Amino acid sequence: MNVIRIPNVFQASATELPFPDNYFDAVFTDPPYYDNVPYSYLSDFFYVWLKRAIGDLYPELFSTPLTPKSKEIVAYTNNRSWEEAKEYFEEMLKKSFQEINRILKPNGIAVIVYAHKTTSGWETLINSLLDSGLVITASWPINTEMKARLRAKESAALASSIYIVCRKMERQPTGWFNEVKEELKKHLNKKLDRLWKEGISGADFFISAIGSAIEVFGKYEKVMDYEGNVIRADKLLEYVRELVTEKFESIAFSK
Numbered sequence: 001m002n003v004i005r006i007p008n009v010f011q012a013s014a015t016e017l018p019f020p021d022n023y024f025d026a027v028f029t030d031p032p033y034y035d036n037v038p039y040s041y042l043s044d045f046f047y048v049w050l051k052r053a054i055g056d057l058y059p060e061l062f063s064t065p066l067t068p069k070s071k072e073i074v075a076y077t078n079n080r081s082w083e084e085a086k087e088y089f090e091e092m093l094k095k096s097f098q099e100i101n102r103i104l105k106p107n108g109i110a111v112i113v114y115a116h117k118t119t120s121g122w123e124t125l126i127n128s129l130l131d132s133g134l135v136i137t138a139s140w141p142i143n144t145e146m147k148a149r150l151r152a153k154e155s156a157a158l159a160s161s162i163y164i165v166c167r168k169m170e171r172q173p174t175g176w177f178n179e180v181k182e183e184l185k186k187h188l189n190k191k192l193d194r195l196w197k198e199g200i201s202g203a204d205f206f207i208s209a210i211g212s213a214i215e216v217f218g219k220y221e222k223v224m225d226y227e228g229n230v231i232r233a234d235k236l237l238e239y240v241r242e243l244v245t246e247k248f249e250s251i252a253f254s255k
Helices: 039-054 082-103 119-130 177-197 202-217 233-254
Strands: 024-029 104-114 135-143 160-167
Touching (some): 024 082, 082 104, 119 233, 177 202, 177 233
Parallel strands (some): 024 104
Antiparallel strands (some): 104 160
């Protein structure tokens, strides 16, 4: 006998989810990509027509003239400096990841999709993830973008999005950066060889390396150097760039 299950759809803030602790087996999310897309402004086009068509059926969803924007988790510079916009995005993204951690079952799995060409965009995501309690166990680039889309015309737009797999796990104690760098080098060399053989190149090659690097970096409670400084995402990304450059040069010269 086939059982038809009707899904429930909710609207809520990503930083205050209306579910109890340890509730879901899996969470899949595609969060905003830093400053890439003005989501709420694009939504206004559809919002005004939906409000006219079904606003009376869902008055709580259409109570404002246009889409609400003040709490949107994006790096907008409206009424704030660029540094403030970056800090706001990182802090709110961290809160949303902490909520995912809270509602996920102990043996559950979370998948986070992300794509951004700049190191600052990735820096905010990595710092938010590291502070959320989620532990990154794997990451893979998946070719998600159409080559013929307008955004890709005469630009170095990414073809892939990085799918980051996270779980609720105990992290390993403090990792020392010199040792972690060696671990990163060994892990990335192996992973990048595979990705290159699978056709990942250009900007996607570097972005894929970032995803692979946080598999190693994110399993420690914190990473420190021998002077007692905590290593954050900016230092990690500097080292990843060095490794990717070396790897790309070795591949190019071996041809």
